[in-house]
Every structure is written in structure tokens, then in C-alpha cells.
Amino acid sequence: MPLHRITASALAGALACALALDPAAAIEPEAAARALGTALASGTDNAAHFERATQQGSDVVIEGLTFGDREGVNSVRFARAVIRAPEDAEDAAFTSPQVTLSDGTVSGDSSGTVENAILTNVRVLSPERLKEQALTQGVVYESAEALGIRVRGKEAPADVTIERILINAEKIVDDAPQESNGTVEGIVIPADMFAGTAFDPNALGYDAIRLNMSWDGGLDPETNVLTVRHFEIAMEEGGRLSFEGRVGNVPVAPTGEGVDASGIATRLDVHDLTLRYVDDSLAGRILDSQARLQGVPTEQYAQQLSAALPFLLMAINNPDFQNQVATAIGAFLASPQSLTIRVAPEAPVSGAEILQTLGSAPQTLPDKLNATVSANTPE
Numbered sequence: 001m002p003l004h005r006i007t008a009s010a011l012a013g014a015l016a017c018a019l020a021l022d023p024a025a026a027i028e029p030e031a032a033a034r035a036l037g038t039a040l041a042s043g044t045d046n047a048a049h050f051e052r053a054t055q056q057g058s059d060v061v062i063e064g065l066t067f068g069d070r071e072g073v074n075s076v077r078f079a080r081a082v083i084r085a086p087e088d089a090e091d092a093a094f095t096s097p098q099v100t101l102s103d104g105t106v107s108g109d110s111s112g113t114v115e116n117a118i119l120t121n122v123r124v125l126s127p128e129r130l131k132e133q134a135l136t137q138g139v140v141y142e143s144a145e146a147l148g149i150r151v152r153g154k155e156a157p158a159d160v161t162i163e164r165i166l167i168n169a170e171k172i173v174d175d176a177p178q179e180s181n182g183t184v185e186g187i188v189i190p191a192d193m194f195a196g197t198a199f200d201p202n203a204l205g206y207d208a209i210r211l212n213m214s215w216d217g218g219l220d221p222e223t224n225v226l227t228v229r230h231f232e233i234a235m236e237e238g239g240r241l242s243f244e245g246r247v248g249n250v251p252v253a254p255t256g257e258g259v260d261a262s263g264i265a266t267r268l269d270v271h272d273l274t275l276r277y278v279d280d281s282l283a284g285r286i287l288d289s290q291a292r293l294q295g296v297p298t299e300q301y302a303q304q305l306s307a308a309l310p311f312l313l314m315a316i317n318n319p320d321f322q323n324q325v326a327t328a329i330g331a332f333l334a335s336p337q338s339l340t341i342r343v344a345p346e347a348p349v350s351g352a353e354i355l356q357t358l359g360s361a362p363q364t365l366p367d368k369l370n371a372t373v374s375a376n377t378p379e
Helices: 003-021 029-040 127-132 261-267 282-294 298-312 319-334 351-360 362-369
Strands: 052-056 059-068 075-083 087-089 092-107 110-124 143-153 160-173 176-190 208-220 225-235 239-248 269-279 338-343 371-375
Touching: 029 052, 029 059, 029 075, 029 092, 029 110, 029 127, 075 110, 261 351, 269 282, 269 351, 282 298, 298 319, 319 338, 319 371, 351 362, 362 371
Parallel strands: none
Antiparallel strands: 052 059, 059 075, 075 092, 087 092, 092 110, 110 143, 143 160, 160 176, 176 208, 208 225, 225 239, 239 269, 269 338, 338 371
């Protein structure tokens, strides 16, 4: 046989083998679209559909991808979704280095839009596994980012907007991330949203409430201890509320069978918790506003509140803790800087113990939890 025919035959055979072994070639675009939609719908049957799915090079392009909730009330539709180079994966529908969702529309109890969302290093679980194991998270990713979010409730007078949401997931075990950190940036809640409530941003000099949120924490799957290293909500020209601590006996993997919040709360073990508020004019604005309503100077109003604290706290029936709280709040009212509440029991205390103590001897709870309250302490 001539050399050129042998070479051509060898190349054809090699190409055929390569195509047969190429995972992306084995994935039908419609199958990938169905799997992604079902996973985004948390495995709910018939809660996801699409208009068209095509292969473009090594990518799958989906038009009109829509997925909703279990009740069939709320849904999100993306005009275009691109799954980059999807590949078969063990115990999953496919993996992809990136999934991009563009031009989103929210409908149902709330309406709105999402400019785009990007997920990296994605693993989409199969519909069969989601159903068999009743899993609520069908898409596992290294990072997820959403930009340009605008949402309005049915009865809401204005839109709530969010510039950016970023979630990073780490230490993935059995398709469940054990570590998470991220930010929610540029949350804007117009003052009109608070109409009819006791909180009036306009009276405090705000035309809108502007917030940023960030967090960093992880769950140890062996001990079921959740460590919150950092959680903070920061209000622009207002203040920062932060939380950190450790809680044990946390459920490892929620499922779609429903969440018994009260049952979970009683089983949780409190190791240590710290709640801290750092003021940046919000407390002063509230004091000024209330003082104007009372027709007295702000300093005088703060002194009146401080003087009333010992009587207001008598219901605690724990003199030492009452004095500690009154002293701390009094110092904060006189000079609003920071207020810190810390709980650090000698041994973990369960939610059931806390509830039992509240019912039988509530005055002993601060001592059982080794609770402290302090004001204007450095960070």
C-alpha cells in the first residue's frame, strides 16, 4: 500500500478515536440544557425549560433558559446561556470551566432583571441524583458572580438594586462546599420602601439605605462545627454590624424535604459568639431625631435614656449583668462609638438548654452563657 494511503488511513483512524474519546462530543446540547435547567431549579420536575440549544464549536449555547421554584410561582429566564466545553463527569451530568448566563428576567412574587451571571469550574449534578438524594443544590461551582440586579416586590413602591454578588466556594466534599466567602456590593434600598413603617430614612437624612455585605466561614464536616470568621453588614454613612463565632451540631447537607428550623435551633451548640456594632453617625442621627420630637437637646435626651436604663433592665433579675448592660449602653449613648455583645460559655450550650433556662430560670442565662456587654472598645 502506498505510504500516503497508509498515512491518510492512520490519521482518519486517530481522528475517529479522538472524537470517540472526547467527552464534549458525547454530550448532546439539549441534554446539557435540560441538566443545567433542572439543577438550577434544585431538581424540581418540570420547573425548567429552554427554547433552543445548539452546539457552537466546543460550547453549548442555550436560548431562553427558564427555571423556577418548587411551587411554580417564581422563575428566572435568561435570554442566553453558554456552557463552555462541557465534559462528562462521574456521578454528574457534566462539568464546565465556565457557565455564563445573560439578560435575565425575574418574575413571580417579585419582578426584575439580572444583567448577567458567571459561574466558574462548574459541576452540574444529574437530575436523577438530585431526585434520589433530595438535594437542594444542583450546581457546584468554584465561584459565582451576578451583576446588575434589580428587583421589585408586587406591592413595593420602588426597586431594590444590587451592583454585584460574588460567592467563592472552597474545600468541596461530596459536592458540598465546606468553606465560603464573598461579598454583596452596592445594595440600594430607596427610602420609599420604608413607607408605613416605624423607620423613616428621610427623617434621618437618608434618601436611600446603601449597604454592603461580606462574609467568610466554613463548616468542619467531621465535627459539624460552623466557624464564622467574618460576617458584616455595612451601611454607608450609618454603621457596621459584624458577627463572628462558632456553632456546633450544624446540619451538614440540607435536602429538599423541608427544613425544621425550630428543631435545628434546639440541637445547635453555642461555642462562642460576638456581635459588634460600630457607629458611623446612625446612632447620632437617631438620637438627634428623637430629641427633636421630645423638644430637648440631644445630650439631655441621651442622659434621660441612661437614667431610665436601670429600671428598664430590672426584668432581667440579674443585678451584676443589669449593671454591666446599663453601664455599657449609657457610655454608648453619651458617645456612640461601638457596642459589643459576647457570649463565651465554659462549655458549649445547646439551643435546648437555652430554651429550658429561659423558661425555668431566665436570670441565670447570662451567667450560663458567660455573656458580656461593653461599649466603645477598640477593634
